[in-house]
Structure formats: structure tokens, C-alpha cells
Amino acid sequence: MLLSSLIFVPLIGMIVVMLIPKDKFSTIRWTSTIFSMIPMFTSFWITWDYFFNYSGSAAMAYVEGPFKWIPSLNVHYFLGVDGISVPLLFLTGLLSTISIVASFGINKRVKEYFAFFLLLEASMMGVFVSLDFFLFYVFWEIMLVPMYFLIGIWGGPRKEYAAIKFFLYTLFGSIFMLVSILIVYFTSQPHTLNILTLIKQGSALPYTLQMVCFIFFFISFGVKVPIWPLHTWLPDAHVEAPTAVSVILAGVLLKMGTYAMLRISWPMFPKALHSLSFWIAVIGVIAIIYGALVSMAQKDLKKLVAYSSVSHMGYCMVALAAYTSATAITGCMFQMVSHGLITGALFLLVGVLYDRAHTREIAVFGGLSSKLPVYSGIMLLFSMAALGLPGMSGFVSEFMIFIGSFGVLNKVLVSIAVLGVVLGATYMLRMVQKVFLGEFNLERWGGLTDINLREIITVAPLAVLVIAIGVYPKPLADLMSATIQHFITLVVR
Amino acid sequence: MNFQLPEIHISLMLPELFLFIWALLIITFDVVTKRKNEHTVGYLALLGLLIDGAILSVTGYGSGFGNMFFNDPMALFFKVIFLGSAFMAIASSFGLMHQKIVNHRGEFYALILFSTVGMMFLSSSDELLSLYIGLELTTIPLFVLAAFFKDDRLSVEAGMKYFVIGAFSSALMLYGISFLYGLSGTTDLVQMKINLAITHLTFKDIGVILSLAVLLILGGIGFKLALPPFHQWTPDVYEGAPTPVAAFLSVGSKAAGLVAFAKIFINGLYAFYGAEMAPNDWGRLVGVGAILAMIIGNVVAIRQTNIKRMLGYSSIAQVGYIMIGMVSMNEFGLTSVGFYMFTYMFANMGAFAVVAFFEDKSGSCQISSYRGLSKTSPFLATSLTMFLLSLAGIPPLAGFVAKYAVFAAAINMATSGVAYHWIFWLVGIGLLTSVFALFYYVNPVKQMFFSKEDSPYKISLSAPAFTVVLIGLIGIVLFGLYPDPILQFASQISASFGFLPH
């Protein structure tokens, strides 16, 4: 029931919000906040409980089902979580609530906005808990619809283009997934869509078939991650989306790609993985360097953060390529969580600035530190976290990824990837310098006000978590260690 | 030559008979009451369809008239679709009665009902002669309906085109049927299958004639289905014909074509499907047709500015998807086709209904005129969005489950042996083009939702209109979340054929 409630409470919330008259803004806002807080606390409780009671074994916890849903198609309603999904559930719950609070400033078509947002939350939760392929696919796709509208209605100047681009790209990826799902389904004996069973059987598939399915899954998940040549939807979508949606995009949606790789395609097709891991690593390294270099050339604050996501998710791909190392995989999970927190916060903060200044161009600012000390401090904190400063979560994850993959992958390749650390520092500091340091333009920006309490409340939990994970990451690592051990035994078949 | 009077079992034909009589009654009623109330006739027609549905539910399976009339699960399933689409078409045509059709209301409804009778008759026939009669009975009223706006050039043009192409293709099909008759010596489909197999074993050289017959029949049915390269009338006729008629054409007529296709090709010519029968294999031809359908339909639809034409092209594309299920002839193929058609009915009828209401109000079918509709008529805009998304195959709407089922059937067949690997091409192109499809499906959505200004039109729905939209919505949502009953029902179709692999 616990996991179902994660999905259905936001859905109920959506219906409730739709029933509220459309000019009662504050009622709508608070209702949706409450309906997103329930799953948030549920996900907190699940994390807590999982840590103490289930983290010792790799088995699925809180399993629901499999209940028959569409017997003719062998589709079941089957939910469960393990050490890989629990942290992401936590992240989803937290970021959803934060985003909803952060979108209190929306005052155009408020009702629809929050209804779509709750639908989005439900589908994201669904992706992370479903263990049936059909169910997984359904949630994966449902999410596109609210996202399309959220970008398309409330987005920036090129919103329509960004929205449709996002929609088409992801749908394009999904069709590959659909084909692979069906191929896997029909080659399994007896036919099943149960992900766990399919993982068990997967390694028995012939090599060529594994290759096909693996690549197809890789494309479809890669669009979400996004892997390097398929990333061009990301800057547009991130930049045009309203702040809160950018947060969700960067914080949760990108993680779905890597999560799905960890959950599905990696353990299911070990043979294909063995032959392709080098190329995956190459793609990851390209993404790291490429993303960083491109960020360096950006003039728009949000675009900079967006491209930095490409770079950061590249670390995840490198870690995933080093699949035999538990350290690297743990690092990957850490990176997913920490990137969610950090980039989410950065988008929130960029949004804060945009709300006041109505521009995001880096060049027009300067010396904001003196006028907006608190804001600048917080921004500096997250910039440092993003460039991997020790004591914060980004460092822990990058360090683990590198140290794990160094032993497994080509050492030169990893050393090249390490360059990303310097490049990361360069573009982040360049941004900080141009925006916050230097001379303050009193005439133009004299009217800016510092970050207000609501905005601080939205970023404070993220800051606390970033530092907490950076200072004492052991609990998080323990939470997933058993699952990752199990994962390693699955991929090394 | 000994004649023997076959058992008639007239009760099996009760729904058809009732509907026929009801249609006649409607014309009479219309004449008698001097057309006082503009909606009475319409409600009567709806009532008739409801009663007919009730009758249908108590009509059992079985055969009568010496196997010429045969009620099987397939017939029953498709009859439900015919009745449903007729119901929705009639309900969405109430707006027309007000301005455009003043003098021929009775005829309008009666013709729709006649056409429905033809479809139902067609779906029950298990024999070429009755099948042909059913097909013509379906088509001829539709010629008239397409040209129903007598003073509207477009409508007349649509009727003319539909008529010429329809008659032409039915002649082609007849020519093909005559060869089949000559080769097998019978018109009974089951008997024909056996005879053909025997002749084929005896005389190896009949292949050319058989191929010719297959091609000609394919041409005839392809016209009904709007399967490329026999599709070109579709957008023109949809654009010119009254919107509810176009809707009815796109669903009812198409479903009729599907039934005929299944009857002739799957029941009758099944033996000639498959790798070992390569020279006479019609599966690949249909496969090529399906590929063309998906490409042409989806690509050309992108550039359309008229929503009816766009939906016309979309229906061409949808046929491509349906045909994927049809050529993957395993136990799941026909099930998926049935289910696809069923969900397609809700989504497409719903979309056309919304288009019709909008046209009644604004007189325009241009996509750009939908700008800002979500602010003035949120319900209608949301409904249209859902219909279009269902057509595009976005979960959790029914269209997605249908697409999934079709592709599942195809991949099942494709993975079953090297000889069927060509089906992968269908799947691949189908999926790729479904991405393109999304682009034009969301085009009206974009207009309705993303624009800043409000729409000048505020559309209030009448009761029947609201019912249609609601039925469509419930259909796509309910059968998207809980498709199992329909799938079970549809799976009886292939079970009733009983000779498919696996």
C-alpha cells in the first residue's frame, strides 16, 4: 500500500485540484502542496524504514503484487523497491514538494499548472517503483504529457519548440524501448513482463539478441540521461521550462535514464554489456568534456547550468561503464542523488534571480555579492558543490566514480575524464566571478532585493542534504550496498 | 442438381431486420410529421440503435440461410463497433440539422442506418455473394451521404469522387471474386479454402490467376480501408463530406473493410499466406501497403492545415497500424486488430465529434482557428487533446494499449521464425512514424493550449453532443486502464477461426 500511495496520492491530489474553482489561487497552491507532502513524507519514511529493516538484503521490499491487471497481455501490477530506487524516491518526493512550493509565484492558469505537476509527480514515482515492464513503460510515457504542457504553456519565449522537441526526442527513445520490451517478452519462457524474472533469464539470451535489445534500451534510456549525441533536447527544454519544471527535469527526469539502465538493461544483457562497456565509457567521457566546454561558452545562466548537467551525467555514464566495480556503481548512485540536489538548487537559484532581474544573461550582472549577500552565499555554496568541492556530495560521488572506474576502465580514459574536474571549476567560477564578483551596477540593479524566506526554505533542505552527504556519506552507501552487491553478481554473468 | 431448402434461422438476422425496418419507419415518420421538430428524428434514430444493441446482445451465435449468414464472435464484435460508430455519428450530427440539412433529416439518418445494416450484414456473411451485397449496401448510402450538401461544391465533389473510385474498385474486386469462383467452384469461404488448396496441389500453374485474383480483391478492399495505394480519395472525401459522415466513413466503413479483409484473406486465403507459398503470398503485399500507409499518412498529415484532412491522413496511417496486426496472423493478431478498431472508434469518433461541434459554431475547420480554445471551452479542448493523444498512442489511454497489442502481435510473429523477419520492418517503420505522428497530433493541442489570447468562440455543448464526447472519453480512459474485457472478447475472434498457428 505504501508504494501505491506514492503514485495515487498525487493523482487524487490532481483530481482535487481540478475540482477547486480556478480563481482560488492560494487554495490550489496549498492543496497541491499538501498532496505532494504526503508522498514526500511517505518516501522519507520508506527511506528510514528501508535503511533499518531491509538494507541488509538485496531483495525487493514493500512488494505489492504481482496482481493481474491485463491478463490477456500478461500485464501485472507489480511494485517494489530496493536500494537503487529508494534514494531516488526520496529525491523525487523532496524535489516535487520543493518545486511546488517554488512555483507559488505562478499566477497564470494556476489550476492547470498544479494539476499537471501532481500528475508529473505521480508518474515519476511510478517509474521508480514499478517492476513490470508494461507498467514501467506506461509511467515513463505518461510523464511526457504533463511535461509537454508545463513547458509549452508556462515556458519561456521558445517554449513551443522546446516542448515539442522534448516530447519527440523522448518518444523517439521510447519506441526503441517498446520494441525491446516486446522482443524480450516473446523470447522469455514462459512469456512474462516481470522485470525481475526477465533479469534472471536475460543472460541466457543469444548474444546477437542481447546486443540488439541492449542497444535499443541504451538509445531509449540514453535520450533521457542524456547521453552525448542525443542531448540536444536538454538545453532547450531546461532553458525554456519554468523554474520548478527545470528543477524536476534536472533533478528527477535525467535520473530516470540512469536508473533504468541500472535496473533493467545492465543486469538483463550482461554479455552485450561486456562487449560495449568501453564505448559506453567513451561516450561518458565525451559528455563530460564536451558538456563542460560548452558550458564554458554559454552566455545564459540557465543554459550554463543545463550544459553542466550533460557533463555531470557523463560521470554517471563512466561509472556505469565500470559496472564491475561496486565503488563506481555506488558513486553513480551518489552522483545521481547529488546532481539532483545540486542542479535542482542551482535552477531554483537562477529562477530566483530571474524573477527579480528578468534576465539571465551572465554579462549584464556583476558584483551581486555586495547587494545580495545571502543569495550570493547560497549560490556560491551550490556552485562549489557542483564543481565537486570536498565536504559536499558532488565530491564524494565524483571521487568514488573515478576511483572505482580507474581500476576497471582504461586508465588513460579515466584520466581524461578527470580533466572534467578542472573544466567544471572553470565554468562555475567564471560564472560566479562574472555575476557575483566585480563591480556592482547600482543604477541598473539597485532595486534588486535579496532572497526571501520562502525561497530560502526551498533551497535550505537541499543545502543541508548536500553537506550531510558530503560529510557523512556512509548511511547512504550502506543503504544501497547490498543491492549493489547483488547488481554486480548479476552483471558479471 | 438436387435442391434442398436450407435452414433459415431468421432470429439470427433479427438486429439487421429491426434496424432496416426502423430506418424505413424514420423516413416515414419524417414525412408524416412534416419535419416540425428538428431533433425528434435524430433521437428516434439513436433510440433505434440502442434497441438494436439490446437485440444484438440477445442474439446468439450460429449459422442460417445455408451458411450464407453466420454469426460468430467476430461478427458480434464488429457489429458492436458499427452500432457504436453509427450512434456517435448520429449524435454528433444534431448541429447540422439546425442550419444545413433542413429538408432531408429523415433521409440523412435513415441512410446512416441503412449503411449500418449493410455493415452488419457484411460482418455476418461467410460467403462471397452475401459479402458483396453487404459491401455494396454499405457503400451506396455513403455515396449519397458524402454528397449530402447539395449546394456545396466540396460536398458534391466528395460524393463524385467517392462514387467513381468506389464503383471502380468494386468492379475490380468483383473481377477478382469471379476468378476465385472459377478456381474454386464455390463462393463459400470455408469450402473455397479447401477447394483452392486441392486445386493448387493438382495444378501448379494456377498461380498467376490466383495472384491476379488476390491483387484485384486487395484493390477493392484496400479502397474501403484506405490502404495505400488505394487511399487517395480519403482526404478529399473527408474534407468535403459532412463531418459526421466523414467520421462514420473513417470508423464504420473502415471497420467494414476490415471485416471483409479478414473474411476473404484470413479465412479464405489463409493457405496462401506464409513463406512456403511465396509466389501467392499476400502478406508481404499488405505489409508494403501498411508501410506506405504509415509513411504517407503520417508525413503528409504534418503539412495539413485543415483538421479534417489531417484526420483523414491520420486515418490512413492508422490503417497501416491495423494492418500490422492483420499480417501477423497469430492468435494475437486478430485480437489486436479487433481491439485496435474498438479503441480507434472512441478516439476517432470523439475527435471528429469535437471537430463537428467546432465547425457548427465557427464554420471553420482550419487548425489555426482553434487558437486559444482551452480558455473559452476547456472541456472541449481537453477532450480533443485526449482523443488526439490516444490516437498518437500515449499511455494510459486506450490507443496506447491498442498499439502495444498490435506491435506485440507483430513481434511475436516476427520472432517465430526467420521467414517472418520481414515483419520487423513493419514494426520499425510503424514505431518511427508514430513519432512523426505525434508532431501533427499535438499541433491542434498547441494551438488550443499554448496561445496567449483567448479564442473568439465559446462552445456550449448540447446534450447529445456532450454524450458523444463523454462516451469517447470514457472509452479511451476506461479501456486504456482496464482493457482486459475487450481483449478477452476480441481474442474469441481468432479462437473462432481456430486454425491459426500457435
Add this chain to the structure above:
Amino acid sequence: MTKYAFLIPLLPLLAFVLIVFFFRWKEKLSSLFAIAMIIISWVMSVMVLLETIARHGAPYEAFYQFINLPKFILEIGILVDPLTAVMLMVVTTVGACVEVYSIGYMHGDPRFSRFFAYLSLFLFSMLGLVVANNFFMIFIFWELVGLTSYLLIGFWFEKKSAADACKKAFITTRVGDLGFLVGLFMMGFYLGTFNYGGVFEKVAAGVVPAGILTLMAIFVFGGAVGKSAQFPLHVWLPDAMEGPTPVSALIHAATMVAAGVYLVARSITLYVGSTEASLVVAVIGIVTSVMAATIALVQNDIKRVLAYSTISQLGYMIMALGLYGYDTSLGHHSAGFYAGTFHLMTHAFFKGLLFLGAGSVIHAVHTNDIQDMGGLLSKTKITAYTFMIASLSISGIFPFSGFWSKDEVIASTGGHPIFMFLTLVVAFMTAFYMWRLCFLTFFGKPRDQHRFEHAHESPKVMTVPLMILAFLSIFAGWVGLPWLSNGFSSFVFHGEAYKTEASWLMMTISTIVAGSGIVVAYLMYYKKVISPERMMERFKPIYTLLYNKYYFDELYQVGVLNPVMAFGRLMWKFDAKVIDGLVNFTGWFTIVWADIQQWFDKWIIDGAVNGSGWLVRQGANVLKFIQSGSMQFYALFILTGIVLFGIFKFELVFISYRWPTLSIIFILSVVLLAGVSRMIQGGYETNENAESEE
């Protein structure tokens, strides 16, 4: 007390947190609290040092697990051994002095509290680095030091130069850290642990192949090169003086740059294990030293001279450590380790003093340029005398502390004539430029009368720390007197204790060299017997080269920064244009395809193809022709279809599962996506046109 050594870094952290969140608005409280914390730390350091001496240097270690993975355990812990104890002592002492001094120096600054918060954070990072018990943890604090130096150097961020300098410092040191990081990965991979004890044990046991060890050692040294401003990453340090002067003092004396030397000293076992790596270290050290000393000869900015002198002195230490590794690995006895660490300690005191003194001078005359000073001795007595004490100490004049440590450094070059020669040359130059500074600043006639008039001695809070440090500059070196049997050398050592012996010859030579340097400076800048201008004229090219710091900054700008930025922009362009490129290709392709169509069918005359379209649009145009509207054409089309279907008898060849095909699919899909996105982009951009076309 040693058990509680972890509190030493934590107390400044506490100060930082409390100031940032609570005391920010109360300047007095902030500064006093920060100072109180560092003084408590200092007291604890003293006790820890005493206890360590009492334990005869036996190390103490305690840790908790940071994260544990099946093959890997990262830990956070403390290790107190003599080196640590001494460093704790040095850092807290200098830190405390600097903080007290800052009360005066930063008086009236709008961000007064924040300055103390940052200073506390800085000290926390450095102290954490010192007490770390493993390489992972040292790296963490290593980076934190980088961060806080960033904050402090950029403290006056309104100045563009400060904003640039802090970025430069951070990124330059990050480049070095890259090497450190790779070294760590190698360590993790080949040794499986980061704990000092574990690493050294395994290295000593020869677990690692020699080549790998060399690489590892060099990579680790990369970190030190960055942080300790060694050649070629020294460029950030001179710019770092853009920060407030107390910060410069802290950075140059006890914290940031000391970290690099500390790292090398800490991991000396690695270098002992690898002759080649030690040689690299030693060579880099001496090169840096000579280079920086030569640059310092001609600089006019007081802080810049001091900055180059720091680089030069750091080169000394690094060289000493490297030579120790080199000699020991070859089985020779060497004073290097002791010399390096000893010099690190004494240097901390006198360099701290020099910077604080310079700060005091600047405070007095409000300029950095020594050309505008002169004759300040009369105005700022305490500052001048303490400054001169420090100068004597750094020049290595008996019996100041610098003498003893520098002597050992020179001693460590025994057996390496080239090194010894260069070391002595540097010693000469050091004495020269330090005293050039002193003479120009404090003696002679004031060159800027206006500034001179307004000059005044600094307040007590500033001069007292000066005096404390001056005391230490004189006497701190005495712990290493060669005659002491229980002196510094028997406390801080690697392997076996180095037996010091007083080499009179050495002492004499070094004193003569240093003295001659002072004398030359005296002649040139006080007596003006030798005209500096003439020298300048004569050696014009060399002077220009030195004055421009060997053009390192320009070189990096042209050679590294510009290309990287250009490359970044190029990539961005690529990102924006890659789509275009692909699409242009598909556009070209479709045009060709359409031409074929044209040839195939004469009805296509124009309109269908006008070259502007893209894949879909072109295809659509062709289909437009087919959809001609004529019903007879439709019928013809049906017939054609049937005929074509009839002809269609060839087998379709489905892709067999081979993976070149799959990669083609992958690439094709990318192209397709690009095409689609391009198309829809075009659709959006030309939406108006498209509609008017219809």
C-alpha cells in the same frame, strides 16, 4: 589531550558556523570569538606538541569510517605524529597572530565579520589537512583550503583584479589537484588503501612496480606543485596578494603554500621508493627557486617581492625534500627531510612577519609600490625593526632562525655540486632583494613626501603580533641548533633520525654569501655607489624578461586559456550547428532524390522541388503531386498500385542481427532525430510563411 586533537580544527569551524549564522551582525563579537577559538586551538596544539614530545614522537591515530564499500574503505581520522604536532603549532601560532592583527588591519571594512568567518574556515581547512591520517582526507581539506583561499583572495571582489586573482588561484591549483587526484586513483587501485600507514607499508614492501610508483609519486607531487606554487604553476601566487594583507600572510606563511610542502614531506616514503620521482621533485624545486629569486630582484611592488621570495623559499624546501628522497633511495645519508621541514617551520614565522610588516607599511602609506616609499624608519619604528629582523632571518644571518634552517638546506645539497651552487646563488639573491626592499622602504629620503607625511605607526593590535613573530623569527630556529642532541632533527625525522653536526665551513660560506648580498644591496640602494639604473640599462633584455616574470601569464593566456575558450565556443557552435550539418546533408540527399523523381515522372515540373526543403517537406511535396485531386488520376494510381504490387515479388532482406547494421541504425536514428528537430524548428520559425503559402 592528544585524544582531543580533532578539536583543534573543529574549533575554528565552530567559529565560522556561529559567525555566519549568528554573530554576523556583531563585528566585535565575531572577531573576538574567532580569536578565542584559535587561541584555544593554539593552547591545545601546544599541549599536543608537549605530549608528543613526551611520547618520543610515537604516532597516535583515531578514525571513523567515512564510507565503506566492499573493496574500499574511506575513513576520516586524525594522526598525531611529530610532523603533525609541529605543523599544528606553527599554523595555530601564525593564525592567531594574523587574526589579532586583522582586527586592526580590517578595521572599518563593511564585511568585517565575514572576514573573520573566512579566516576561521581557512584555518579549519589547514588544520584538518595537517591532522589527517590518510590521503583521501588530506585531499578533502586540500580542496577546502583551495576554496577558502578563493574566498579570501577575492574578498574585495569589487576590484576586478581581485576577482580575477581568486579565480586564477583556484583554477591553477585545481590543475595541480588533477595530478593529485590521478595519483590518488593509482594509489587506490594499486594499494587499495589511503591510510598513510597502509600506503607506506605497502610501498616499502614493494607491492607496486617501480614505474607505477614513480608515476604515482609524480602525480601526487602535481598537487604540491599547484598548492605550493612551484614551476610551472606558480603564476597564481603573486596575484594572490590582491587579497587583504593578513590573508597573504596566512597563505604565504602557514597555510596554503605550506600544504604542498607538507604533502611532500608527509608522503616522503613514496619518493624514497622512487629515485626518478625524487629527482623530478628536486629539480622542480631548484628551478622554481632560482626563477622566483631572479624575478624578485626587479619587482617594485612590496608584496610582489615577498610573494616571489615565498616561491623561492618553497622551492628550497621542495628541493631539500626531493634530494632527501634521491639520496635515501640510493642509500646515502641526507639532511633533506629534516632541513625541508625545519625550513618550513622557520619560514612560516619570518614570512608571516614580513607580510604582516608589509601590511603595516601599506596601512601607513596606502601604496604597495616601494618606489613611493622611503625613510619610513623614523615614522614606523616597530614595523621597521621587526621587518628588518625578519629580513635578516630570511637572508640567513647568524643567529636568526633562518640561518639554522637554511644552513641545513644547503647541507642537504652536499654531494650535488650544481644544486649546491644554485642554492648559494639563490641565498645571495635572497639577501640582496630582501635588503633592497628594506633600504628602499625604510631608509633614504622619502620619495613621496605627501604619503610620508601621513604615514603613522599602526595600532597596538597590529604591532603586538609583529613583535611576537619577530621573537619567533629570532629564536624558533634554535630548536634545531646543530649542537642539541634532542633538537628538531631527532624529533621530526623519516626513517632514522638525522644526526646533525655543525659544519663550520658551511656556516661560514653561507654567512659570507648572505652577507655579500646585503652588502651589494647596501651599496646599490643605500650608498648608491652602484647605480641600479645603469645596471638596468646594461641588462635591459634580461631586466624586461624578469620584470615581466618570464612572460608566464601571457604564455598561459595565449597557449592555454585562449585555445580552451575558443574550443569551448567551437563546441557550442558545433552543438548548434551539428544539426544543421546533418540536415543540410539530408536536404541535399532529398533534392537528388527529388531530381530522380522528376526524371521519372514528367509531371513534376516545378514547385515541388525548389531546393529549400528538408526531408519531410520534400517528401510531402512529392506526395502533394500524387494527391492531385483528379479522381481519374486516383483510379490510375490504384491500377498502378496493383501492377506494382504484382511486380513486387522480390524478397525483402531483413536485417540479420549483425552489429554494424545496428550501429548504422543508431547513427541513422541520430540523424533522423536531428532532422526532425531541425524540421520542427523550421516549422516554428517559418510558421507565418507556411500558413500564408497555403
Add this chain to the structure above:
Amino acid sequence: MLAYLSLAAILFSIGMFGVITRRNVIGIMMSLELMFNAVNINFVAFNKFIVTDSLLGQIFSAFIIVVAAAEAVVGLAIVLLLYRNWQGINSDQVNVMKW
């Protein structure tokens, strides 16, 4: 029998040719009738020579004649409308809707 079939084929081809090339709509309809009649000949011939034990083929052709007549009725009605709207029955005019 081959002769009958050939006749039917020729008739059918003439019909097809007519449908495609005639510009007059009435001509098109006449050509359509030709095609139907070709089919009828086919049916009757098959019934006479191959399937001699039933009259199915002939019955079929009877039905075809009836249906063709019905179709002609509808067709002519539409032609009338065409004439009313276009003042002509030239098939080339009827291409307002395309693309």
C-alpha cells in the same frame, strides 16, 4: 472457355481504359458498366464450364446487375448535382480539393 474469359478481359480492360481517360462523367459511368458486365461474363462462363452442379455463378451475375443498377442511380443523381454546381460534367473540373 478461354474465348469467354478473353472477351471478359478485353471488356474489362476497355472499361478501365474508359474510366481513366473519359473526360465526360457519363462516359466514365458507362465504362464502369462495361467493367461490371465483363465480370458477369466471367461468372457465367465459369458456371457453364467449370462449376456445373449449381447456378451460383448465374445468380451472382444477376445480383451484380441489380447492384450495378442501384449504383448507376446514385451515380446519376450525383452527376446531376455536379451539373448543377459546375454547369458541366467534365471530370477535370472536379479537383478543387487536393493535397
